[in-house]
Amino acid sequence: MVYTKxxxxxxxxxxxxxxxxxxxNSELGQQSSQDKVIDSVYxxxxxxxxxxxxxxxxxxHTAYSLxxxxxxxxxxxxxxxxxxxxxxxxxxxxxxxxSKPLDFCAVTDxxxxxxxxxxxxxxxxxxxxxxxxxxxxxxxxxxxREKWFLKExxxxxxxxxxxxxxxxxxxxxVKNAWQDILKAANDHYNPGTFTTIPAYEWSGxxxxxxxxxxxxxxxxxxxxxxxxxxxxxxYVEDLxxxxxxxxxxxxxxxxxxxxxxxxxxxxxxxxxxxxxxIDLEYATTRKRxxxxxxxxxxxxxxxxxxxxxxxxxxxxxxxxxSIQDYSGRIFSKGDFVRDALIKGLTYKENLDMNPYEFGVxxxxxxxxxxxxxxxxSNFSIGSHGEADGTVERRRNSEVGGWIKGVDLTxxxxxxxxxxxxxxxxxxxxxxxxxTFATSGTRIKVRFFGGxxxxxxxxxxxxxxxxxxxxxxxxxxxxxxxxxKPIFKFWALKDPDxxxxxxxxxxxxxxxxxxxxxxxxxDVAWSDNRLKDSSxxxxxxxxxxxxxxxxxTNNIGDAILKGTWKxxxxxxxxxxVYYIRVIEIPTPRWTTYDAARAGLPLLxxxxxxxxxxxxxSPIWYSPNKNN
Amino acid sequence: MKKFLxxxxxxFLLIGTLLFGLFYxxxxxxxKEEIVIDEELVNELVAKWGQKRxxxxxxxxxxxxxxxxxxxxxxxxxxxxxxLDHNDEIVxxxxxxxxxxxxxxxxxxxxxxxxxxxxxxxxxxxxYKKPAIFTLEQLYFSPDTREDATKDAQExxxxxxxxxxxxxxxxxxxxQNTSGTKIAIDFGTRFATGIDSLSLNQWHGPILSxxxxxLVKINKKEPSGYYSYNEVKREVGLDYNFxxxxxxxxxxxxxxxxxxxxxxxxETKELANEK
Numbered sequence: 001m002v003y004t005k006x007x008x009x010x011x012x013x014x015x016x017x018x019x020x021x022x023x024x025n026s027e028l029g030q031q032s033s034q035d036k037v038i039d040s041v042y043x044x045x046x047x048x049x050x051x052x053x054x055x056x057x058x059x060x061h062t063a064y065s066l067x068x069x070x071x072x073x074x075x076x077x078x079x080x081x082x083x084x085x086x087x088x089x090x091x092x093x094x095x096x097x098x099s100k101p102l103d104f105c106a107v108t109d110x111x112x113x114x115x116x117x118x119x120x121x122x123x124x125x126x127x128x129x130x131x132x133x134x135x136x137x138x139x140x141x142x143x144x145r146e147k148w149f150l151k152e153x154x155x156x157x158x159x160x161x162x163x164x165x166x167x168x169x170x171x172x173x174v175k176n177a178w179q180d181i182l183k184a185a186n187d188h189y190n191p192g193t194f195t196t197i198p199a200y201e202w203s204g205x206x207x208x209x210x211x212x213x214x215x216x217x218x219x220x221x222x223x224x225x226x227x228x229x230x231x232x233x234x235y236v237e238d239l240x241x242x243x244x245x246x247x248x249x250x251x252x253x254x255x256x257x258x259x260x261x262x263x264x265x266x267x268x269x270x271x272x273x274x275x276x277x278i279d280l281e282y283a284t285t286r287k288r289x290x291x292x293x294x295x296x297x298x299x300x301x302x303x304x305x306x307x308x309x310x311x312x313x314x315x316x317x318x319x320x321x322s323i324q325d326y327s328g329r330i331f332s333k334g335d336f337v338r339d340a341l342i343k344g345l346t347y348k349e350n351l352d353m354n355p356y357e358f359g360v361x362x363x364x365x366x367x368x369x370x371x372x373x374x375x376x377s378n379f380s381i382g383s384h385g386e387a388d389g390t391v392e393r394r395r396n397s398e399v400g401g402w403i404k405g406v407d408l409t410x411x412x413x414x415x416x417x418x419x420x421x422x423x424x425x426x427x428x429x430x431x432x433x434x435t436f437a438t439s440g441t442r443i444k445v446r447f448f449g450g451x452x453x454x455x456x457x458x459x460x461x462x463x464x465x466x467x468x469x470x471x472x473x474x475x476x477x478x479x480x481x482x483x484k485p486i487f488k489f490w491a492l493k494d495p496d497x498x499x500x501x502x503x504x505x506x507x508x509x510x511x512x513x514x515x516x517x518x519x520x521x522d523v524a525w526s527d528n529r530l531k532d533s534s535x536x537x538x539x540x541x542x543x544x545x546x547x548x549x550x551x552t553n554n555i556g557d558a559i560l561k562g563t564w565k566x567x568x569x570x571x572x573x574x575x576v577y578y579i580r581v582i583e584i585p586t587p588r589w590t591t592y593d594a595a596r597a598g599l600p601l602l603x604x605x606x607x608x609x610x611x612x613x614x615x616s617p618i619w620y621s622p623n624k625n626n
Numbered sequence: 627m628k629k630f631l632x633x634x635x636x637x638f639l640l641i642g643t644l645l646f647g648l649f650y651x652x653x654x655x656x657x658k659e660e661i662v663i664d665e666e667l668v669n670e671l672v673a674k675w676g677q678k679r680x681x682x683x684x685x686x687x688x689x690x691x692x693x694x695x696x697x698x699x700x701x702x703x704x705x706x707x708x709x710l711d712h713n714d715e716i717v718x719x720x721x722x723x724x725x726x727x728x729x730x731x732x733x734x735x736x737x738x739x740x741x742x743x744x745x746x747x748x749x750x751x752x753x754y755k756k757p758a759i760f761t762l763e764q765l766y767f768s769p770d771t772r773e774d775a776t777k778d779a780q781e782x783x784x785x786x787x788x789x790x791x792x793x794x795x796x797x798x799x800x801x802q803n804t805s806g807t808k809i810a811i812d813f814g815t816r817f818a819t820g821i822d823s824l825s826l827n828q829w830h831g832p833i834l835s836x837x838x839x840x841l842v843k844i845n846k847k848e849p850s851g852y853y854s855y856n857e858v859k860r861e862v863g864l865d866y867n868f869x870x871x872x873x874x875x876x877x878x879x880x881x882x883x884x885x886x887x888x889x890x891x892x893e894t895k896e897l898a899n900e901k
Contacts, residue, residue: 006808037859037860078864078868082868093687093690100811132872140674186862187864188864190860271657437819444796446796457794458794459791459794460794460796460797492795492796492797493836493837494836495813495814495817495835495836495837496810496814496815496816496836497836544706553836557770558768558769558770558837558838559770559794559796559837561770561794564884585809
């Protein structure tokens with residue numbers, strides 16, 4: 001070895017650093033003292049018996065997700081939590097800050113390739129120098145990375161029986177990565193102020209049909225040592241089996257599927273993964289482990305689609321049609337949540353068990369490590385790294401293999417009604433389906449149903465108290481009673497956002513012939529509008545200035561509330577009801593992009609949208625409940 | 627820590643320290659190495675950058691590219707001196723990454739003392755601002771149901787007869803010891819600004835919010851300030867480590883930079899970064 005001239009100073013500098021290494025505190029000691037702090041803060045958090053609405057992210061990827069890493073994301077779970085709390089972070093060289101800090105956040109990195117990512121980051125891992133990972137770190141251009149991803153990852157994950165890649169470093173690295181993720185969640189948990197939820201994503205995708213589930217744990221000290229991905233568990237029924245083992249052993253957990261729009265008929269199929277018709281066991285298991293569904297996210301809105309719901313004037317909302325151009329993910333009516341909610345009633349009738357008895361949440365699926373970056377005016381860095389990181393790419397290009405840039409949305413938000421903001425309370429409220437989803441704004445909406453409720457609203461406090469005492473909140477079954485059920489609702493606009501247009505109740509049921517039926521009722525609306533002769537409520541108007549990307553609140557109302565009695569109620573049949581709240585029109589992110597860049601609006605792309613919120617449903621069954 | 631001890635590099639450094647000490651005694655004059663930043667290099671960097679984007683980089687961005695290049699070049703050269711003698715693009719990147727990983731790992735293992743944390747807290751107090759704490763009451767006048775909510779609010783205020791409730795609102799009439807942040811979240815930023823400098827123990831209005839019009843009475847206000855060190859010890863620890871990781875790498879780089887003469891051979895003088 002030849003040693004050329006070298007400065008002694010820098011060697012000494014490095015050496016002194018090495019001396020410092022010996023003065024380390026025990027990492028373990030520090031951990032338990034942090035837990036003590038968390039516990040003492042937790043014990044001081046007061047409960048609000050009327051409950052508050054807490055807003056948060058339930059679907060987020062950091063550099064631990066291989067596809068995010070390939071897109072240029074280098075933010076880790078800890079950075080994601082910082083962003084959620086309101087600190088500025090940097091994504092692909094651009095600085096960004098959240099419009100309004102979150103109350104809670106779950107980081108849901110893919111279990112798949114988690115070990116590989118750990119090996120990639122940590123030079124002490126045995127797998128660090130596998131030639132494929134060297135290749136990965138070598139890739140500079142975005143197009144190169146996309147090709148690598150399609151070759152090494154996608155084709156492996158979409159086959160009939162997925163297996164680990166040949167650069168899989170073994171279980172130890174998966175466990176290490178999971179420990180890192182848990183540590184970040186523990187570090188940033190501040191009971192009463194900011195909740196973190198230990199979580200990850202199982203990314204099942206047989207033949208390219210999306211069957212992904214996000215998995216959420218209740219207690220950070222009661223989680224498995226390792227998280228299992230699609231190579232370990234190939235069928236969703238086996239995923240539930242694994243969850244059952246965990247849950248039965250005190251590791252409370254549930255799963256939340258998303259993107260049913262892109263599931264190619266599989267999310268709500270009447271057959272299970274092996275092709276057998278759904279039976280009581282399947283329905284019971286699914287109902288137990290999937291209390292919620294993520295109804296909207298960056299890759300579109302899965303509530304309804306304009307092609308299949310021609311009578312729903314608000315169905316043409318973030319339909320993300322270009323999803324159908326990739327991997328044959330053609331939409332069908334049965335892939336949408338409203339259809340599934342009603343279809344579930346048939347199972348309730350026949351099996352007395354509804355596999356689709358889920359509440360709704362909203363997430364983003366952001367791959368930049370920036371949770372709930374939802375404001376339409378704040379989408380300047382996109383959501384998937386380089387793929388949609390510039391105005392040019394968002395207007396003219398795509399997120400590889402999935403969707404055209406223009407069809408993206410910044411994502412959706414989860415609202416949870418809870419007595420306080422702690423991990424256990426938020427998780428419990430989600431398990432109980434006392435949740436609502438919004439398309440990104442901070443609408444707060446409450447929903448109660450019961451046969452004994454008064455048909456008027458006095459104060460907010462009495463509305464809430466009566467709702468819990470005499471009726472049931474969103475996510476529950478109506479308690480049996482006489483006569484027709486009364487539903488009560490109260491929606492408050494985002495105080496920094498747009499006014500409200502209307503509240504609707506959507507009712508679904510199965511008629512005597514066994515057909516799925518639905519009806520949409522406008523139950524509260526702004527500006528004292530009068531329905532026309534055909535009973536239709538006129539549109540609220542439009543105050544948007546497209547060239548400036550602004551709007552004014554001179555239309556719409558700040559609060560909408562009321563009661564509604566279901567006069568068509570039939571006590572012999574199963575029914576499902578949920579609330580949809582619609583805002584006045586506001587500029588879409590594509591309009592902000594155009595205004596800022598001085599570009600024309602794109603043709604065939606919506607320039608405005610009406611943001612909205614959906615509650616979890618209230619069910620009715622003539623059978624004994626649950 | 628253990629992982630570093632196993633690194634061959636660590637062994638090199640130990641042996642190197644001894645050998646170089648000797649070398650230094652024999653050959654005390656230190657010549658600085660040159661790294662040249664010229665037009666050709668800058669054009670190359672700009673061209674690569676421009677391929678991904680549809681525009682030219684700004685001055686700031688070009689400076690960033692030059693910094694990035696310097697960092698990689700220095701780490702590479704230092705690594706070269708300690709190890710191999712190749713000039714292969716792949717090896718170059720690998721060695722630079724190796725140095726970066728090592729500096730990352732070194733930084734991670736540094737644990738701050740209580741004094742260091744306290745000193746960090748003092749130097750970064752602006753990050754630990756405490757919002758004002760309010761005990762207040764508010765009445766809501768709805769623009770949805772009133773012709774002129776502002777006028778109505780003014781009339782009620784003038785009458786001195788403040789009712790229990792004006793219009794129904796799904797937010798409490800009274801807030802006890804609530805942070806200004808929570809008030810801003812519930813009522814919006816306009817309201818939070820509006821109540822900021824109101825005098826205590828009397829009704830004020832009309833105060834506007836994103837929801838409508840309010841009358842507000844502040845019964846108690848703890849002024850905004852700073853959380854005490856003990857109140858935010860956990861956050862300070864997290865922030866310290868976060869910054870220390872970044873700072874360590876910068877420090878190391880700056881130390882190494884002292885061995886190099888950076889020669890700028892450019893027309894655009896502003897690109898020469900005076901660090």
